[in-house]
Amino acid sequence: MVVGVVLIPLLVAAACALPIGRFARVLAVFSGLLTAVSVAAAVWLGVGGGPVDLYYWAAPLGAQLAVGWDGWSAAMLLLSGVLFAAGAAASGAVARPRAYFALWSLLQMAVAGVFVSRDLLLFFASHEALLVPLALLLWGWGGADRRAVSCRLAVMWLTGSALLFTGILALGVGAHTFSFAALTGYRLAESSQVVLALLFLAAFAMRLPLFPFHAWLARAYIAAPAPMAVVLAGIISKTAVYAIARVCLPLFPRGMADLQPYLLALATVGALYGAILATRQRDTRMVIAYASLAELDLIAVGVFLATPGGLAGALIASVSHGLVVAILVLLATALARRIGSFGFGPGGLGARAPVLMALFVLAIVGLIGVPGTSGAPGQLAILAAAFAVSPGIGLLASLVPIVLAACGAFVLRAVFFGPAATRGHDVGWRERGLIVALVALALVVGVVPRSVSDLADRTAAALTELRR
Amino acid sequence: MNAAEVFAIVPALILAGGAAVATILAIPRRIGPRILAWVGALAAVAVAGSALANGTGGASPSVARDGASVFFVALIGIVTAVSCVLAAADPRRIARSKDEPALALLSACGAVVVVLAVDLVVLFVGLALLTIPLYVLTSRTAPAGDEGAVRHFLLGTTGFAVALYGIALLYAATGETGYLGLGRATHNPLYLAGLGLTLAGLVSHVATAPGHRWSVVTNVAISGALLRLVAVTSTGEVGLDWQVSLASLAAVALALPGIASIAERRVRRIIGYATIAQLGFVAAATASGALPAAAFALAVYAAQALGLFAVIAILPQREPVLDDLAGLARRRPIVVLALGLLAVGLVGVPPTVGFLAKVYVLEAAVRADLLWLVVVAAGATVASAVGYGRLVLACFAAPRLDAIAPARMRVGTAVAVVIAIAVLAAGFVPGPLLDAAQAVHF
Numbered sequence: 001m002v003v004g005v006v007l008i009p010l011l012v013a014a015a016c017a018l019p020i021g022r023f024a025r026v027l028a029v030f031s032g033l034l035t036a037v038s039v040a041a042a043v044w045l046g047v048g049g050g051p052v053d054l055y056y057w058a059a060p061l062g063a064q065l066a067v068g069w070d071g072w073s074a075a076m077l078l079l080s081g082v083l084f085a086a087g088a089a090a091s092g093a094v095a096r097p098r099a100y101f102a103l104w105s106l107l108q109m110a111v112a113g114v115f116v117s118r119d120l121l122l123f124f125a126s127h128e129a130l131l132v133p134l135a136l137l138l139w140g141w142g143g144a145d146r147r148a149v150s151c152r153l154a155v156m157w158l159t160g161s162a163l164l165f166t167g168i169l170a171l172g173v174g175a176h177t178f179s180f181a182a183l184t185g186y187r188l189a190e191s192s193q194v195v196l197a198l199l200f201l202a203a204f205a206m207r208l209p210l211f212p213f214h215a216w217l218a219r220a221y222i223a224a225p226a227p228m229a230v231v232l233a234g235i236i237s238k239t240a241v242y243a244i245a246r247v248c249l250p251l252f253p254r255g256m257a258d259l260q261p262y263l264l265a266l267a268t269v270g271a272l273y274g275a276i277l278a279t280r281q282r283d284t285r286m287v288i289a290y291a292s293l294a295e296l297d298l299i300a301v302g303v304f305l306a307t308p309g310g311l312a313g314a315l316i317a318s319v320s321h322g323l324v325v326a327i328l329v330l331l332a333t334a335l336a337r338r339i340g341s342f343g344f345g346p347g348g349l350g351a352r353a354p355v356l357m358a359l360f361v362l363a364i365v366g367l368i369g370v371p372g373t374s375g376a377p378g379q380l381a382i383l384a385a386a387f388a389v390s391p392g393i394g395l396l397a398s399l400v401p402i403v404l405a406a407c408g409a410f411v412l413r414a415v416f417f418g419p420a421a422t423r424g425h426d427v428g429w430r431e432r433g434l435i436v437a438l439v440a441l442a443l444v445v446g447v448v449p450r451s452v453s454d455l456a457d458r459t460a461a462a463l464t465e466l467r468r
Numbered sequence: 469m470n471a472a473e474v475f476a477i478v479p480a481l482i483l484a485g486g487a488a489v490a491t492i493l494a495i496p497r498r499i500g501p502r503i504l505a506w507v508g509a510l511a512a513v514a515v516a517g518s519a520l521a522n523g524t525g526g527a528s529p530s531v532a533r534d535g536a537s538v539f540f541v542a543l544i545g546i547v548t549a550v551s552c553v554l555a556a557a558d559p560r561r562i563a564r565s566k567d568e569p570a571l572a573l574l575s576a577c578g579a580v581v582v583v584l585a586v587d588l589v590v591l592f593v594g595l596a597l598l599t600i601p602l603y604v605l606t607s608r609t610a611p612a613g614d615e616g617a618v619r620h621f622l623l624g625t626t627g628f629a630v631a632l633y634g635i636a637l638l639y640a641a642t643g644e645t646g647y648l649g650l651g652r653a654t655h656n657p658l659y660l661a662g663l664g665l666t667l668a669g670l671v672s673h674v675a676t677a678p679g680h681r682w683s684v685v686t687n688v689a690i691s692g693a694l695l696r697l698v699a700v701t702s703t704g705e706v707g708l709d710w711q712v713s714l715a716s717l718a719a720v721a722l723a724l725p726g727i728a729s730i731a732e733r734r735v736r737r738i739i740g741y742a743t744i745a746q747l748g749f750v751a752a753a754t755a756s757g758a759l760p761a762a763a764f765a766l767a768v769y770a771a772q773a774l775g776l777f778a779v780i781a782i783l784p785q786r787e788p789v790l791d792d793l794a795g796l797a798r799r800r801p802i803v804v805l806a807l808g809l810l811a812v813g814l815v816g817v818p819p820t821v822g823f824l825a826k827v828y829v830l831e832a833a834v835r836a837d838l839l840w841l842v843v844v845a846a847g848a849t850v851a852s853a854v855g856y857g858r859l860v861l862a863c864f865a866a867p868r869l870d871a872i873a874p875a876r877m878r879v880g881t882a883v884a885v886v887i888a889i890a891v892l893a894a895g896f897v898p899g900p901l902l903d904a905a906q907a908v909h910f
Contacts, residue, residue, distance in 0.1 A: 058898045060760065060906060061828050121827060125818035132817055139861075151857070158815075158853050162846035169827070169842060173834040 002067045002116050005035050005077055009084075009109035016102035024101035025088055031105060032085025035112065039069075039077045057122065062178050066118040072315055073115040075452055076235070076242055079322045080115070082441065083234040084108045086326055087227035089434050090333075094225075100141060107133040107231065114239045120168050120178040123247070127203070127239065128161050134228075134236065142223040149223040153216045160206035160213075167199030171251070184250050193255030200248050201263075208240040208296055210263075211270025221289035222342075226333040229285070233292050233329065234322040241296070241318050245303050245311060256306065263304040268396045270297035275403035279410060283342050284332040287411060288325065291367060291404055295321045298400050302382035305389050313381025316445070316452050320366065320374035323442040327363040327435055331356070334431050335415065338424040350416035353426040357416045359435055364408035366442050368401045374442040375401075377449035475522060476533040476584060479515040479541045483548075483577035486511025490570035501566045505556035508569035509549045512576065516545030529646055531584040532696070535907040539763055540583040540692035547688055547770050548576040550883060551681045554774070557879035558781055565608050571601040572682055579689030583696070588635045588645040588666075591693060595631065598689055599624050599673055602682055624673060631669025637662030647700040655705045663701065667713065670694055674747060680736075681777040684770055687743065691750050691766050698754055699910040707757075711836065714755035719844045721748030726848040729855030735780055735788040738859055742814050743773045745852055749829045752841055758832030761825075764905035768813075768825040768891075775810045775887035779803055782874045782881070790858060795867025800874055803881055804863045806888035811856040813891040816849055821894035821901070 012031045016024050057063040069077065084104070094100045110133065113126030131154060138150040172178040175186040188196065206213045221229055249256055256263075274293030281287045299321065302314030332342065334356060339345035350357045362373070369375030379401060387394030427435070445452055489511075490504050519541035522533070531537075555568055578597025585591040603624060607617035635645075641659035642649050671694070674687050702710040725741035725748070732738050746769035753762035782803060785792050797804045813822035826849070830842045894901055 058824055058828075058902055060902055061824060061831060063824075063827065125823065128823075129818045132812060147861075151854075154857070155850065155854065158850045162850050165830075166839075166842050166846050169830050169834045170839060173831050 002069055004038060005081075005112045005116060006067075006109055008034055009105040009112065013102045013105035013109065016098045016105065020098065022097050024097050025091065028088035028101045028104055028108075029085045032081045032083070032088060032108065034081070035108075036078050036081025036085065039074055039081060043074045043078075061121070062172065062176075063121040064119045064179055065122060066179055066181075067116040067122075068118045069116055070246075071454075072242060072246060075315060075319055076115045076238055077112060079238065079319050080108065080111050080235045082438075083231055083322060083326055084111075086330075086434060086438060087230040090230065090330060091225070091227040094141060096140075100137070103133040103137050103140075104227075107137065111231075111235055111239060115242060118180045120172055120180070120183070120247075122178075123243075124161075124165060124168055127164070127243070130236065130239070131157050131161075134232070137228055138220070138224060141225055142228070143225065144223065145219065146223045149216070149219045153220055156206055156213070156216050157203075160203035163199045164203035167196050170199075171196055180247075180250075188252065188255075190254045193252045194258050195255075197248055197252040197255035197259060200252070201244070201259075204240040204243045204248070208237055208244075208300060209293065210300060211266045211273060211297060214270070214274075214293055217293060218286055218289045221292075222283070222285050226329050229288075229329045230326045233288070233325040237292070237296050238318050238322060241299055241303060241314060244300070245314065249303070249306055256304075260304055260306070264301060264390070264393050267297045267300040267304055268393055271295075271301065271400045272396060272403070275400045275407065279403060279407040282344060284335060284344070284411070285329075285342050287407065288328050288332060291328075291407065292321070292325055294400050294404060295325075295367070298379065298382060298397060301386060301393065301397055302378075305382075305385050307385050307389065309381050309388070310385035312453055313378045313383075313385060315378070316449055317375070317378025317382060319452050320369075320378050320442065320445055323374060323438055323445065324363055324366045327359070327438045327442065328367065330431070330435050330438070331360050331363060334427055334435075335360075344411065344414040346421060347414055347418035348416070348421040349424050351420035352424045353416075355432065356427045357412075359427070359439060360416070361412060362439055362442075364412065366446065368405040368408055372446055374445035374449075376446060377453065470528060472533060473528040473531055476528065476531045476537065477581070478522065479518050479545065480577050480580040480584070482511060482515050482518060483573050483580060486514075487570045487573035487577065490573060494566040494570065501568065502556045504566060504569040505552045508573050509552035509556070511573060512545050512548035512552060514545075515576070515580070516542045516549065519545060528586075529648075530587045530590050531581075532586045532910070533584075535909040536692070536696060536699075536759075536763070537584050539904060539908045540688070541580055543688055543692075543767055543770060544576060544579045544583065544685060547684050547774065548572065548579075550774050550887075551684065551777075554681050554778055554781060554880060554883060557877055557883075567608060568605060571605045571608075572685075575599070575601040575605075575682060576685055579685050582689045583692035585693065586647045586696070586700070588638060588647075588650075591697075592632060592635055594689075594693075595628065595670075595673070598686060599628075602686065605682065606680075627669050627672035629669075630665050630672065634662045634665025634667070634669055637665060647697065650697075650701045660706070660709060663706070663709075664713065666697070667694070670697075671717065674744075681774065681781075683743075684773045684777070687747060687773075688766060688770050691747060691762070695754055695759060695762055696910055699759060702757065711755050711757070711838075714751050715838055715841050718748045718751035718755055719841055721745065721751055722841075722845050722848040723851075726851030726855060730851060730858075732855070733789045733791075735783070735790060735793065735859065738790075738855060739773075739776045739780065742776065742852070742856060743769065745848065746772065746814065748848075749825060749845070752833055752838070752845065753829040755841070756829070756832040756836035756838060758829070758835075759908050759910070760902075760905040761828040761832045763908040764901060765825045765829050767901060767905065768821050768894075771887050771891060772810055772813055772822065775806065775884050775891070778880045778884040778887065779807045779810070782877045784874065790862040791865075791868065793859070793862040794865040796863040796874060798867070800881070803884060804860070806881075806884040807863065808860045809888040809892055810884075811860045813895075814856050815853045817853075819895040820891050821898060822891065824895060824898050 008031045012027045057065045110126050110130035117123035135150045135154045209217050271294045274290045278287050278290035299314045299317045302310040336342045366373040366375045369379035383398050386397050490507050493499050519538050578594050581594030603621045606620050641656050670690050674690050721744050725745040729738050729741040749765045750762050813820035816822040816826035833841050
């Protein structure tokens with residue numbers, strides 16, 4: 001089962017070598033859905049997730065093909081399946097479909113690899129391999145300044161990876177193992193924990209992005225076509241959240257505790273900074289980019305707190321943000337199709353496109369975390385955990401949803417209200433089907449947060465247990 | 469000369485015989501350079517086979533017959549065979565001279581002697597046999613007025629002189645020319661100067677070799693000889709001297725090419741830088757005392773370098789620049805795909821075998837307390853990604869109107885594709901290559 005989530009996309013990528021033309025898209029959607037459904041079924045039945053030690057990949061190097069999943073990875077795999085299916089469904093008329101969907105499936109495979117690796121070298125391999133299809137997709141199918149953007153993204157991420165690689169080698173060689181299971185029992189000298197934690201965090205902060213490392217973010221969101229933006233914001237950023245929670249926290253408990261004040265400060269500042277910048281944008285993609293930065297850094301606050309509440313909140317908020325940002329990106333694309341640009345347009349679209357407006361309102365409400373929507377349980381848990389640790393951080397962090405709410409209200413007013421627009425039409429059934437399905441999922445997470453938080457509690461408890 | 473020695477030099481004899489046959493066959497007018505190159509490939513395959521069949525055991529004072537000789541001779545055989553196939557397929561008329569196969573086989577014969585040598589005199593003879601045919605080859609294929617061949621010759625002979633001086637000093641210090649005697653030497657200034665000069669003389673042949681396909685054989689041979697020399701002589705206090713000098717060498721070889729390739733426009737130069745960076749990994753592994761890792765990295769280097777030379781052979785220009793690659797993605801998509809995979813392997817991005825080579829070498833470096841070297845190598849990776857990325861991305865630019873169409877070269881494309889697939893497949897299943905590298909011992 002665990003191997004399946006990696007093999008399914010690989011098979012699809014291989015199938016793209018055959019002359020299957022546009023059928024590739026159907027296969028890609030199918031592989032995403034199959035991943036999501038099979039992981040859900042496995043979690044439901046409680047089977048198939050156990051750690052599997054396949055065999056030595058390269059024995060003299062100590063690299064093992066060890067895979068497995070816990071609650072957190074299962075939730076992320078589910079999300080990844082849904083988002084990759086949605087993204088594939090949204091890539092309607094791409095040029096060169098076979099190349100596109102082959103790269104797309106390889107990207108899905110690498111992302112799944114990050115979540116199921118139970119060996120540091122395998123984890124690094126997936127984490128790094130992810131960049132190749134991502135950069136190629138951006139390079140080949142992106143928007144206006146796609147070439148500059150993909151180069152900048154690649155160089156920044158490679159720099160982070162180089163530091164991570166140094167850290168992994170230093171840790172693994174010292175511990176004589178790269179396997180997660182063996183490493184959690186290994187106690188590192190306290191003096192080296194901070195250095196190693198910083199080396200690891202360099203890569204993850206770049207990818208999240210944590211506050212001062214977000215130089216690639218806005219331009220990448222603009223250059224990325226809608227499906228790419230969905231997975232970039234929705235799931236690839238979550239690999240960093242997952243990595244901090246699943247790798248940094250258990251391996252360097254003392255180091256992360258020593259760094260906690262600085263990391264919390266960066267994440268809080270980043271969240272506020274993103275939220276404030278989002279209110280200043282006049283381009284829906286930029287609004288989404290900076291709102292995403294705010295949300296992701298808020299999630300990072302939850303992870304850096306490293307309390308059960310904070311971690312559980314971070315997981316639920318990760319799932320919620322993945323779904324909501326996907327909806328927002330798809331809506332922004334639908335909106336741009338009506339207005340003709342990614343700007344806010346002349347306004348008054350609400351009269352002509354009520355369904356679009358309703359969906360937009362739902363998505364923004366979900367983003368800012370109004371109770372009853374998917375954003376609420378996660379954000380509340382993070383804020384509560386923040387207040388428990390430091391009222392100052394809690395206070396600053398709780399400003400983030402407020403600023404985002406103002407931003408959302410502003411966008412809604414500019415686009416949908418005002419004198420009724422003369423042109424533009426409502427969303428068609430094809431667009432509606434995909435977005436409504438995602439909205440329904442987001443609402444399920446909001447109304448029954450237990451569906452995710454059960455997974456979260458187990459993992460969070462286990463992770464905090466490891467820190468003792 | 470006893471039977472063991474004769475058995476040990478069978479591969480060199482096969483190559484020398486192949487060279488003789490190729491020379492004789494070159495006389496009839498009807499036999500073209502293409503057939504001669506295939507003869508060369510056949511001889512080289514026979515060498516690889518004989519190395520594998522030869523086995524180990526049987527000590528002798530001048531040539532070794534151990535795990536390392538099997539590995540390196542087999543590698544030289546395979547590399548020579550692939551280079552001969554590429555030469556046979558080379559579409560540029562100027563590169564197709566009828567002497568080329570014979571000279572290349574002689575050079576490969578020198579390469580085999582160099583990696584087998586356990587005596588300084590044998591090493592020197594092998595070095596001469598390895599490089600002198602290549603000087604002839606470069607000057608034969610160079611157009612009139614090209615100073616590159618002269619430069620290569622002058623720099624190469626300087627390297628010779630330096631190596632010879634080093635060998636003389638080593639003899640003065642120890643009174644012996646065998647490697648075993650060198651291993652017993654103490655911390656003696658004369659001895660250290662001799663080792664240093666020998667190292668410089670050997671390495672200079674790597675640095676001065678121009679970027680053409682025969683340079684791969686040279687680099688493999690010199691690296692193999694160096695590994696053997698280091699393995700034998702790095703005892704006691706001298707071990708630390710070796711570590712420091714080789715680690716510095718590795719740091720320079722890793723860092724400079726990455727930076728230099730960022731601004732370079734000539735394709736051959738970029739590939740040359742890429743190969744030097746790969747050899748930097750070999751030097752890093754040697755400095756860390758990890759011989760299997762060095763052998764593994766060397767094999768990976770050889771595969772990737774040959775793949776790159778196969779790719780650029782389809783360019784009609786003599787000295788192609790990045791702009792000449794424009795439009796290649798449209799005209800030869802498969803070649804560009806192979807080039808992309810090779811570039812990914814050079815940067816060391818998983819799941820290619822380049823990644824495993826990087827991990828293998830740098831793990832050894834961490835173990836040898838050379839963490840600074842790991843940092844340099846990791847940083848150089850980023851710089852090199854930019855350099856090699858430009859190579860691949862240049863293929864996607866719109867072609868110039870007056871561009872000369874790339875040659876149609878089925879064999880070369882096939883070689884490039886096979887190597888690219890191997891680089892990818894060995895990343896998933898590195899077992900056989902790792903086992904072979906593990907068997908390297910001196």
